[in-house]
Structure formats: structure tokens, C-alpha cells
Amino acid sequence: MRLSLTITESQANSMIAHAEHGLPNEACGLLGGKSGYVSTVYPGTNAEHSPIRYLLDPIDQFNAMKMIDQNGEDLIGIFHSHPKGVAIPSEIDITQAYYPKATYVILARHNKKDWYMRAYYLVEGQINEVRIRRINTQHTILKRDKRTN
Ligand SMILES: [Zn+2]
Numbered sequence: 001m002r003l004s005l006t007i008t009e010s011q012a013n014s015m016i017a018h019a020e021h022g023l024p025n026e027a028c029g030l031l032g033g034k035s036g037y038v039s040t041v042y043p044g045t046n047a048e049h050s051p052i053r054y055l056l057d058p059i060d061q062f063n064a065m066k067m068i069d070q071n072g073e074d075l076i077g078i079f080h081s082h083p084k085g086v087a088i089p090s091e092i093d094i095t096q097a098y099y100p101k102a103t104y105v106i107l108a109r110h111n112k113k114d115w116y117m118r119a120y121y122l123v124e125g126q127i128n129e130v131r132i133r134r135i136n137t138q139h140t141i142l143k144r145d146k147r148t149n
Pocket of ligand 1: 080081082089090093106
């Protein structure tokens, strides 16, 4: 069980930019990485084009999974936004949490303006909050591995 998800400020900013770009609808995407450390953000299209639901476009999902594989990452997170709500999993989010190993990150806005995010581990209908650690720079072994390939 994971206790925290570590993301860089620039990764957080790219997730926020994607959420902002998706307004008024929910935006979504995947997070590749290892052992709770995000190494890549894969923004996708919300095939539902809805402000209250999301479904990652299957082609975007396929392409992101291929990149995750090629980069030697794991699918460690799935993120989406709640443009109108709070950063707490909805009933649909809980029933549609098909990836028990992934951390679900939800972005929401304070006063319809400032984005914030919270993360959860959703298993068997249970909501367990995962702490998000934001760091300034990325120190993952993954990036070094990629250069030597
Ligand atoms: Zn949701």
C-alpha cells in the first residue's frame, strides 16, 4: 500500500494546465512512474466531453500505455478534474476504479479559480487518501536509464 505520490512542480503544473484547458468539462490522463514517483504526465482526451464524468479516450489510453511500457515505467496514477466539485472521489469514480494499483489523483478548484489536487488509493469501494509530495526537481533513476539506452 502506498503512502505518498511524489510529483514535481512542473508535472503538477502540466496536470493543472490540462484541467484548465478541458474546462468546462472534466479532463483526464495517466501518470507513468515507479514506486510512487511520477516520471511522466500523459494528458488525454475525455471521450465523454462531460463536466461530471470522464472516460479516457481509448486511443489516448493505448498510446500512453505504449509509451509507459517503452519508458520502462508503470502506470502509477490516473488523474482527472472536477471542474464543479471538490477533490473527493465521486460514486462513479469509486465504482469505476478498475486499476487497484494506481493512485487516483483528482484536481478541483477553490472559488472556481485556484486548482488543488488530492490523491486516493481506491480498492474494493474503500477510499484511502494518499499524500501528494511536491518536489522541485526530478531525481529518478528512470531518466538516467533512458539516456544510456
Ligand atoms: Zn471524478
